[in-house]
Amino acid sequence: MRISRKKRPEKPQIRFKYNEGIRTPRLKIVDDEGNFLGEMDTRDALRMAEEQGKDLIEIVPKGDLHIAKITDYGRFRYQKEKEIKRQKAQQKKIEVKGIRLSSRIGRHDIDLRIRQALKFLEDGDKVKVELMLKGREKGHPDIGREVLNNFVKETGDKTPIKIEQPVSRQGWKFFVIIAPGQNNFQNNQEKAEEQKEDVQGL
Known part of the structure; x- marks a missing residue:
């Protein structure tokens, strides 16, 4: 006898390159508060993030120089997932x-x-x-x-x-x-x- 199982809601797919996954050699860097820290080589930015116990996340992969942020990846991912859920809730068709x-x-x-x-x-x-x-x-x-x-x-x-x-x-x-x-x-x-x-x- 086949037992039907309720399909679990899919988790939002969050895809950002971070840490060693970033291939761009040079980046524009912002800190956890959104302050612009300047342009620097990716390896130097990785070193700075490591010294702070944080991650380097490529948040805007466009333009001459991509923009990356030094922050905690787990918290960053959580915030992005929450934003997507909020947007989906606002788009829900009212019945x-x-x-x-x-x-x-x-x-x-x-x-x-x-x-x-x-x-x-x-x-x-x-x-x-x-x-x-x-x-x-x-x-x-x-x-x-x-x-x-x-x-x-x-x-x-x-x-x-x-x-x-x-x-x-x-x-x-x-x-x-x-x-x-x-x-x-x-x-x-x-x-x-x-x-x-x-x-x-x-």
Whole structure:
């Protein structure tokens, strides 16, 4: 019996020549802070990097003289991978996911739907929550509106959200669209950490 395995996400491919892998005989050199140190022979730059316990990385392999940076290769690679992941996240296509409720939905099913909504929101997608009134329920349309409002409130208590489309009615169907909100405190904390880690300049 064949067992299917979930494909792991591919790690960003980072390719920079560094240390003895650099073939250019002469380089423009910048330090860890992005300060220009001047032009020098590659072997002299390698010696300088070694004395500082760092690596020499060719970061701009273009022009008459390529540009290289004296820094820690592991940290440099980590920062580049993080930049690529951030760019991919920004390019992600936002989808509208659907969740259906009923006016008689039980507590267990409500909790399950909320967890589904949280997962969709965490992935950056919008969520359209629908509820269709049936039979005698049509005589009490306020029930549908109440169930959706409670669902939105409980979801918002667990994660920041914004309401893209308030509870609306189409015939006997009610729906609401919610989207990921912005937790300013968390975002500011993340930005502060990123600024500490980011290598300045080139």
